[in-house]
Amino acid sequence: MDGLDEIIGEFLVESHENLDQLDSDLVALEQDPGSTALLASVFRTIHTIKGTSGFLAFSVLESVTHVGESLLARLRDGDLTLTPGLTSLLLEVVDAVRALLTDIERTGAEGDRSYDDLVARLTAALEGEEPAAPAATGAEDAIEVGPEGPAELPEADDDVPVLEVVPDEAPPAPVRALAVAEPDPVAEPAAEERPEATEPAEGRRSVADSTIRVDVTLLDSLMNLVGELVLTRNQMLQNAAAREDVDLARTTHRLNLVAGELQEGVMRTRLQQIDTLWSKLPRVVRDLSMQLGKTVQLEMVGRETELDKTILEAVRDPLTHLVRNSIDHGIESPADRAAAGKPAEGTLTLRAFHAGGQVSIEITDDGAGIHPDRLRDKVVSKGLMSREAADRLTDHEATALIFMPGFSTASALTNVSGRGVGMDVVKTNIERIGGSIDLSSDPGRGTTVRIRIPLTLAIIPALVVTAAANRFAIPQVNLLELVRLDAAQAATAIENVHGAPVYRLRGRLLPLVDLREQLGLDAVERETTYVVVLQADNQQYGLVVDDILDTEEIVVKPLGNQLRHLPLYAGATIMGDGAVALILDATAIARKVGMALESELNAGADLDAAEAGDVASVLVVELGGGRRAGIPVSAVDRLEEIALDLVERAGHHEVVQYREQILPLVRLDHVLHGDGAYGEDAPLQVVVCRKGEQRAGVVVSGILDIVETNLSIRTALDSSGGDGSAVIAGHVTELVDIDQVFAGLPGHDRLARTA
Amino acid sequence: MSQYCTFTLDGHLFGVPVSSVQEVLRAQALTSVPLAPSEVAGLLNLRGQIVTSLELRARMGLPPREADAPSVNVVVKTADGSAVSLVVDEIGDVIEPPREAFEAPPETVPSSVRALVSRVCKLDRQLMLLLDTERAAQVLEPA
Numbered sequence: 001m002d003g004l005d006e007i008i009g010e011f012l013v014e015s016h017e018n019l020d021q022l023d024s025d026l027v028a029l030e031q032d033p034g035s036t037a038l039l040a041s042v043f044r045t046i047h048t049i050k051g052t053s054g055f056l057a058f059s060v061l062e063s064v065t066h067v068g069e070s071l072l073a074r075l076r077d078g079d080l081t082l083t084p085g086l087t088s089l090l091l092e093v094v095d096a097v098r099a100l101l102t103d104i105e106r107t108g109a110e111g112d113r114s115y116d117d118l119v120a121r122l123t124a125a126l127e128g129e130e131p132a133a134p135a136a137t138g139a140e141d142a143i144e145v146g147p148e149g150p151a152e153l154p155e156a157d158d159d160v161p162v163l164e165v166v167p168d169e170a171p172p173a174p175v176r177a178l179a180v181a182e183p184d185p186v187a188e189p190a191a192e193e194r195p196e197a198t199e200p201a202e203g204r205r206s207v208a209d210s211t212i213r214v215d216v217t218l219l220d221s222l223m224n225l226v227g228e229l230v231l232t233r234n235q236m237l238q239n240a241a242a243r244e245d246v247d248l249a250r251t252t253h254r255l256n257l258v259a260g261e262l263q264e265g266v267m268r269t270r271l272q273q274i275d276t277l278w279s280k281l282p283r284v285v286r287d288l289s290m291q292l293g294k295t296v297q298l299e300m301v302g303r304e305t306e307l308d309k310t311i312l313e314a315v316r317d318p319l320t321h322l323v324r325n326s327i328d329h330g331i332e333s334p335a336d337r338a339a340a341g342k343p344a345e346g347t348l349t350l351r352a353f354h355a356g357g358q359v360s361i362e363i364t365d366d367g368a369g370i371h372p373d374r375l376r377d378k379v380v381s382k383g384l385m386s387r388e389a390a391d392r393l394t395d396h397e398a399t400a401l402i403f404m405p406g407f408s409t410a411s412a413l414t415n416v417s418g419r420g421v422g423m424d425v426v427k428t429n430i431e432r433i434g435g436s437i438d439l440s441s442d443p444g445r446g447t448t449v450r451i452r453i454p455l456t457l458a459i460i461p462a463l464v465v466t467a468a469a470n471r472f473a474i475p476q477v478n479l480l481e482l483v484r485l486d487a488a489q490a491a492t493a494i495e496n497v498h499g500a501p502v503y504r505l506r507g508r509l510l511p512l513v514d515l516r517e518q519l520g521l522d523a524v525e526r527e528t529t530y531v532v533v534l535q536a537d538n539q540q541y542g543l544v545v546d547d548i549l550d551t552e553e554i555v556v557k558p559l560g561n562q563l564r565h566l567p568l569y570a571g572a573t574i575m576g577d578g579a580v581a582l583i584l585d586a587t588a589i590a591r592k593v594g595m596a597l598e599s600e601l602n603a604g605a606d607l608d609a610a611e612a613g614d615v616a617s618v619l620v621v622e623l624g625g626g627r628r629a630g631i632p633v634s635a636v637d638r639l640e641e642i643a644l645d646l647v648e649r650a651g652h653h654e655v656v657q658y659r660e661q662i663l664p665l666v667r668l669d670h671v672l673h674g675d676g677a678y679g680e681d682a683p684l685q686v687v688v689c690r691k692g693e694q695r696a697g698v699v700v701s702g703i704l705d706i707v708e709t710n711l712s713i714r715t716a717l718d719s720s721g722g723d724g725s726a727v728i729a730g731h732v733t734e735l736v737d738i739d740q741v742f743a744g745l746p747g748h749d750r751l752a753r754t755a
Numbered sequence: 756m757s758q759y760c761t762f763t764l765d766g767h768l769f770g771v772p773v774s775s776v777q778e779v780l781r782a783q784a785l786t787s788v789p790l791a792p793s794e795v796a797g798l799l800n801l802r803g804q805i806v807t808s809l810e811l812r813a814r815m816g817l818p819p820r821e822a823d824a825p826s827v828n829v830v831v832k833t834a835d836g837s838a839v840s841l842v843v844d845e846i847g848d849v850i851e852p853p854r855e856a857f858e859a860p861p862e863t864v865p866s867s868v869r870a871l872v873s874r875v876c877k878l879d880r881q882l883m884l885l886l887d888t889e890r891a892a893q894v895l896e897p898a
Contacts, residue, residue: 228803470787519789559798560807560837562894566790572798572805580786580798580805 011052012105013211018045022094026087033082043072060110061100067122068093089125092118219270226266227459227555233259234576272312274352275303281323288327295334295345296327302352307359311453314433318426322363322449330367330447364448370441372398388617399441403427431587434477462554465545467515471581473554473573478586482548483531490529496730498707503542513593514544536587618709620728622702623669628733635738637688639703665697666741672734691742761847761883765817770883777838779846780828792894796842808840814891816867831888839892852876
């Protein structure tokens, strides 16, 4: 359909469907002329075509449908009664419309065929009802209608049922129908021409023939059947692999391919452009910005991005909510924008694209952005987190607080958004369909919300693992990598932080979660530890399982009502051998563990109130010779790695240039009277500490972790450079007195000031 | 008159309307569901449909079955169109008692059982307790 605009294409498809309906409606109407429902339907169809053709500037089509519509209006209003003659005339209108649509589809224009005669006869039929003006072309039938119409209509209007009028009219009908058909030199050739006209285009299917509308329930049941087929194929593959039968292997291979293609094909039938969702948004944006006195321009990129209908439905509300949020909270009023030096008109950009087997949707506004500090203050004032915990969050983590239940940044409730249930509900809804949401903000410049959702829900690739005798499937979207540790490796590589096992994955601490423990299964000594590294909720963790089996395409099936309340399961599936396996929800597991952590934090905060000073968050660092030290996090500014060749000397002190300042370095080992074994060439691990205006770099041999700890087991034992010792995370840790560190530095005023 | 499918549970005779029974299966391999309420026996693959299997004895607060005693799955249809399998001791006959044989359950029936029994039917030699399958299929969420 080169040269044909998308709108015209849709118009053609829709009109062709409507015309087929019209044909049958008109014929049905002839049988039952009294049916107002049928008349209304016919009227609507013609009216729609007329409206759209006027809009698309197809004037001939418009003029034909216009008189047709007028005639139908008369019929509908009871001014005229449908006679077979009129029916034929209306069917001719349908034919004419069809011919015109074919021309439009073929050439993009209406063609040069004239329909003046048809229009004239329609006009005549219209006026035939008026006794005064019977004179027109095709006058014969018009006259026949003319005298009869007015003569009988008054009766009909009075009290005679309409049905009685019809039989009266029926006998002359064939005559008139013929009369209409005969003096019609235009329509007949036109009708004969049509097949010829379409024949050259035989090669490609017409728009109307190339698409059909299908009931969604049929698609759903097809999808289910394909799901069953995929499962059966999986079983077949497993059985075939167990035998040495070349023929069977070949057949199953073929089955495998066909099933895979079928699955993809059926999946594609369920894809819809995101525009079906987005097309509602300009109105939302307009209304909302008017209401709030803001001007917002909406830009949409990637409208044609396709995703599964079910997913589309599932993101409808979250997406609308996010857009409303952006306009309500994100984009400032024109006055504020002008003050900030931005154009008065705000811009909201929606972007959708496919990436990595998932669909990404980004909602970007150029509004005020979100200040992480405001969120930190808020979360503390709401009592959802302790001050230390809030301060410890990175800016990105602080921004993510907005998704916390019971959190809302709006200082005043509006009827638009901001009831404090918003963002966490959005997040829950997105996660329910296996998606993830992330928010990044540049204070003063704007906010971007990124949603990543799977293409489809029904059939997903999954990793099959075991715990005790049970098999579980983990959706592959959550999967990052697999780690296998033998007993010796596990003994050293898995460490305990505050009772929680962690694994050092390429230098980063990965919290470990034991699947058996989470599921309440009996613990077991493992020869080999299998760690499934999962991503959920912007956090990574390692799920320790008994064994990792295989990846498999699984069909997600819902659990019965009796089990819906168990959050750890996203559903169930049937494995290749026919057994049922539960599907684990990686996010729910993270949340279950995270909740435990949170309650610990809260408990910490409570303790804090009770016995102030004894609970602190402490940065645990390593000194030479296996010694550990703890630095209060409140004194820590940043952690840095500084290359040795950047270290300069000033007097007796080592210094580095750091952020336009001269930063004195203090070897913590020396402060604590150790032997000072540092690597020769390795970069220095520096904890930048702050005391008032003053900064110092505390050099340690390694940075281990930050722990929130109750310093109850404590001795005054230290090496005079500290604050006593305590047991932190199972190790005796010397506590650093930060005052003492700074006391070793001369000339507080001269050093560490802005250079 | 309607027909009832009967089964026994700890020596008691129970009945469910034949119209609500989808099928009766011999003991099946079940997939256990960790963390699920104790009355959930596991999950069952019923020709591609995943069906929750409930231990009816546990659901009614009756003592558990002997370890190697046989059991039968009675798969009943639920109101929402899905199915639930009820694990019972032994399947009985299909009977067609007269309507007037039914009565409200006597007060003496233990309350955990009475909650799931809608009517009691007086048969010649014993009583048949009419099970309310909808209620039996509901499992309370652990608090």
